[in-house]
Amino acid sequence: MSRVWMSLGVLAAALHLFSPAAFAQSTPPQVYTSKSFQVMTDLPPDQAKELMEKLETMVKLVSAYYGSPCRKPIRMYVVDKLSNWPAEELQQMPADGQAAIRNGAGVTLTTTRGILGGPKLDADAVVYAVADHGTAQHEAVHAYCGITFGETGPVWYSEGMAEVGQYFRPNEKGVNAADYVIDYLTSRAPKPLMEIVNNPLETTGDSWQNYAWRWAVCHLLGYNTNYAPRFKPLGLSLLAGNDTSFQNVYGAQIPEIDFEYRLFLKNLAPGYRCDLCSWDWNTRFKAVTGSTQVVAKVDAQRGWQPSRGLVKANTSYQSAATGEWSTAPGADAVSVAGDAQGHGTLMGIVFDDYALSEPFVIGDARTFTVPKDGQLFLRCRDDWGAIADNKGTVSVRIKLAGQ
Template identity: 45%
Template sequence: MRNRKNGSRLWACLPALLMALFAQWTVFGAEPVAAARKPADFRSQHFLVHTDVPPAEAKALLERLETMLKLISGYWGREPSGIIECYIVRDLANWPDGAMPAGGVAKIREGAGVTISESLRSANTFVAKATVYSVADIGVPQHEAVHAYCQQTFGSVGPLWYAEGMAEMGQYWREGNLEVSCHPGVLEHIQKAQPKRTMREILDTNRQAGDTWENYAWRWALCHLLANNPNYKAQFRPLGVGLLLEQAVSFEETYGAVAEQISFEYDFFLNHIDRGYRVDLCAWDWKRKFATPPPGGTPIAAKVKAAAGWQPSGATLTAGTPYAYTASGTWQTAKDAKPVAADGGDKGKKNAPGRLVGIIMRASEPGQRFDISKPFELSEPFDLSEQGTFTPTSHGRLFLRCFDQWNELADNAGTVAFKLKLAAVGDPLPTPTPTATKPR
């Protein structure tokens, strides 16, 4: 959440402003007040926190803030500018009148937080001071501190969808952890909401700051997808920096050519989201070329990884046409699980962990070229095995995966070699042979 106040004084006043800011930071560097439950000051390398929480909690908060700041500044490639000052409140009754501005107090009474900033600009540079006012609730101070970092470092927090989405990401970020790890309430809201918020609604520039945590949840989901999905993350970081610097960049210009792909992957993410879900592992491969199986019986081949979502087979299928296939190799669906073949180790059990399954991205006509400007539609998943034949009921592109819970793919291992041909022509496919899964 943000509430910016832009300074209107001339740039010539900058030295006075800087002196005032430095003087303020020096005064707030005093030793913590000893009185129980009265506001005290705690300082770390980049933060000055005024709070009425116990010292142990205050120090733990500073550690979380510093860890978060290291991660987000590393992501954006900009060192923090200045000290971030925070008022973290457990009980307003512990604070003297006038200790905080009315806007900060109002948000704290709501059980929320706000970042109030003042800035001065010239043609090519700026100076900004952002102050956080927040309830002493895990997550809220980190969220607001992201806004403060952006305001002091870039001079802006960007458009609403980006500002609030990235601030939510900041409070959940853990180094080296790409899993969904948002607040349980956020996760439950996204899982149960019907209809789910569309990407167009999230990017709506007419929405204003100060709205609900439910809206923040959807913005977080979009930013989490774009920041971690290998199809989009390379463009997302420079887009974000450009938005923060208020350059002439936009989501539409950056992703216009693949907007429908993003929308499809975003909807897919929302429909399968759970704690532990990895958007990087579940990303769709849009670069693989597809073809109809040759009439002479030459097979189309693909490698299918256990630790991934739907993967392209390279084959475009025609409804009502029988196809023969094999899947050689073994894989594991848990670190200590026994390697199994593509039948999942149980030839008759539906949805057995480790079973090869397929899905068709539908086309309206046989051999139709796919137009990425149009929405994508998926068939129902269907079971495959080590070897067999099947007759699809839909035209379209065949995708494959190793069956496992969507939020449990990260500990999978192994690959199977898939081959598919027209069933009625050519030589039969060789019987698949299991190959050992590489040691973990």
């Protein structure tokens, strides 16, 4: 069986393909080859070399993630300025490829023969993209999946993982999405989770805004320790063309994922680590009443952590902490009172029925009250994108005031 399909990439805005500067300098297209790529581009040689290095690094990381090397080199046409390309070269491009480039975007055209996911699968993928490195890398992820698996999965997974893949960096787990993506996601009400993963009307190439939401879901599921163990098998099953879905795999966990998805978007920042901020759903809590008290170890390098205490609004509690922590390399260690800028201050928040109170300061205060009933969580105050370099833990004891 043979079939042809395409995946489209989009940009926030068209590039400079048709600006006056596009005609100021002529660099005829050249062919560059590497282990995994054959790229024709009119980029200047130094920029072309940089692109090839990024592509090789990306496909190496994507191959390691899926556990499958790319079956054959990926062919790409990467256009910086259309005026640099001879008319006869452009005429050989398929209409879909030309249209994507003229629209400042990219497209991957894949032809498959054989059984999806089978050992005898034979597939070819050709990328046509503008010379923005993010677009080329995004499309290269589609091409890798097409060649390796013969499929890229449903739109939410296909485009979400292509966005995740273009941001892959060696030994890096923090958020490094483009600034405009982070700015957009943090300035809008969260798009409902199920509208992203269960919307058959969405199509590839629809809008960069939809790509941003899909990236957010896939990044969260791929790095959060509560969901990552199931996410890769889900992806491999989708790429094999199996009859499975987000709902089938996560089922009863969906309310928890929805909560962490909304929390991720609220705190999203460059460097944010989903693995360090994964919510603890397993710790048991007990009511802090009478002589009952709780003790918690709070790690400066993690997000909200369980105090083990159930608390009530308008009730006074007493805290006592031992230990110190630091919130930057080389910074002096501080107590839970924090430094002059508030970094290192012990903070609290109350969780109940998948909703959070506003955060509040506990610090080294002898007594404090909470804004609602629920489970008390604690953390070391620091910018959400900067907690990975924090050091130290403190022990916090909480009991009713006056006991």
